[in-house]
Amino acid sequence: MxxxxxxxxxxxxxxxxxxxxxxxxxxxxxxxxxxxxxxxxxxxxxxxxxxxxxxxxxxxxxxxxxxxxxxxxxxxxxxxxxxxxxxxxxxxxxxxxxxxxxxxxxxxxxxxxxxxxxxxxxxxxxxxxxxxxxxxxxxxxxxxxxxxxxxxxxxxxxxxxxxxxxxxxxxxxxxxxxxxxxxxxxxxxxxxxxxxxxxxxxxxxxxxxxxxxxxxxxxxxxxxxxxxAFVAAFLNSQQLNLLAATVRTPQNQYVLLDFGPHRLTIPWSDPRAYAISQHTGGQVLVGIRPDGLVPVPENFEGPSFFGRVRTLEYHGHEWLAYVECGVPSAPVPEPPDRRAPANGHSNGSGGLGGLVRRLFPGREEQQHQDQEHVGPHAGSGIHRRSDIIVRLGGRPAWRPNDAARVGVDISRIMIFTESGARIDPPRR
Known part of the structure; x- marks a missing residue:
């Protein structure tokens, strides 16, 4: 050996x-x-x-x-x-x-x-x-x-x-x-x-x-x-739900993850709460695997998202539901690309981007406008749907266009900084 x-x-x-x-x-x-x-x-x-x-x-x-x-x-x-x-x-x-x-x-x-x-x-x-x-x-x-x-x-x-x-x-x-x-x-x-x-x-x-x-x-x-966040997204059989949220601590009663139309509450008894609270007022990325979500009744009072079922996917052994909830998916943060030539920074005229600019004048300005239109969390000017992916098992609970409430297992959500690092250190 x-x-x-x-x-x-x-x-x-x-x-x-x-x-x-x-x-x-x-x-x-x-x-x-x-x-x-x-x-x-x-x-x-x-x-x-x-x-x-x-x-x-x-x-x-x-x-x-x-x-x-x-x-x-x-x-x-x-x-x-x-x-x-x-x-x-x-x-x-x-x-x-x-x-x-x-x-x-x-x-x-x-x-x-x-x-x-x-x-x-x-x-x-x-x-x-x-x-x-x-x-x-x-x-x-x-x-x-x-x-x-x-x-x-x-x-x-x-x-x-x-x-x-x-x-x-x-x-x-x-x-x-x-x-x-x-x-x-x-x-x-x-x-x-x-x-x-x-x-x-x-x-x-x-x-x-x-x-x-x-x-x-x-x-x-x-x-x-x-x-x-990259590891969480890569090691996943279905696409990871990665959502941007603002951290709040209202009257210091609990930690609140504010997604805009939705909010999740984390009690102070949660071992992650203190580390998350250090980002109060700032943005974090919340990762939720599709099997950490479950259909719940409309009157469910626990942590949940609500929306409308956009489409269902049949995978043989299971169904996946795409629930449009009004929170665009955040792009997975990448490490800095340090593999560009160290002895000469790009002046914007070379590579694929330069070729596109030479062949299609004005395209760069249009791309800039598109990126502003889709917002800061869209990433690279690409539109990202405001879907949450939910794993339903062998029998779907919904049909397309149904109103849907999705229960969230708070113990299974993962919280990352905007750069993609875990906020609460992983246990090794």
């Missing part, structure tokens, strides 16, 4: 493109750590730096207590599984799996025995004499895993190994990866943009955005107690 420590690691590509920014992270012995985030957030770059396929611009990488910044890839005892399998097309399945042991000049009898045992564990023993071109996508990924596992490395690195497979195959292979890796007890760092993969596979999840580490914790911690 091996531990991995990243200490303020930064990666800058030519052109001053900042891909990873001052990232510190640790994967313990035998841990299954998942790197999660949207495309282009720096996950694969981080994995390639650990493997030695990319140089580290700044910071230190420690593998099992040894500084590894300048170690050659072959000296790191790391096995990597890529998105496309990267198999040798001229070799059979047996030859692909056995290749690392053959290079190491291992005993041929031991090689045959280990390949046979591993192929049975991966359910590809009937394909040993076939070539990769004749295999399905799932079989090729199993072969790639077998080739990585066969020499029993100290560290597994997996770069979105299931992204090219259909949903059923991903589910099946996901369970096999989890069982196999844990049975071997090898430290594993797994890259994905799929929230379900992260939640089902990980011992801990590290979420990245624009090269910046947003949060680290167990799946339950990250989901139930996110550190930022």
């Amino acid at each position: 091996s531990s991995v420590v990243l200490d303020k690691v930064t990666k800058v590509y030519p052109g001053d493109y900042l891909a990873v920014d001052q990232l510190s992270l640790k994967a313990g012995d035998g841990e299954f750590l998942v790197l999660l985030g949207p495309s282009g957030c720096g996950k694969s770059t981080l994995l390639r730096m650990i493997a030695g396929l990319e140089e580290i611009t700044e910071g230190d990488l420690w593998l099992d207590g040894q500084l590894a910044n300048h170690l050659a890839p072959r000296d790191r005892d790391v096995a990597m599984v890529f998105q496309n399998g990267a198999l040798y097309p001229h070799r059979t399945v047996r030859g692909n799996i056995a290749f690392p042991l053959e290079i190491a000049k291992s005993d041929p009898a031991m090689v045959r025995e280990r390949v046979t045992e591993l192929s049975k564990a991966l359910h590809i023993d009937e394909t040993l004499e076939r070539r990769p071109g004749t295999l399905s996508g799932g079989q090729r990924q199993r072969v790639a895993m077998g080739r990585a596992i066969v020499r029993q490395p100290k560290l597994f690195l997996m770069d979105e190994p299931l992204s090219n497979l259909d949903a059923g195959m991903r589910t099946e292979l996901r369970m096999e990866i989890s069982a196999l890796v844990r049975s071997l007890g090898v430290t594993t760092i797994y890259v994905t943009h799929d929230q379900v993969e992260a939640l089902t596979l990980a011992d801990r999840i590290a979420i990245l955005n624009r090269g910046v580490l947003q949060d680290v914790g167990t799946p339950a911690q990250i989901y139930n107690d996110p550190a930022t």
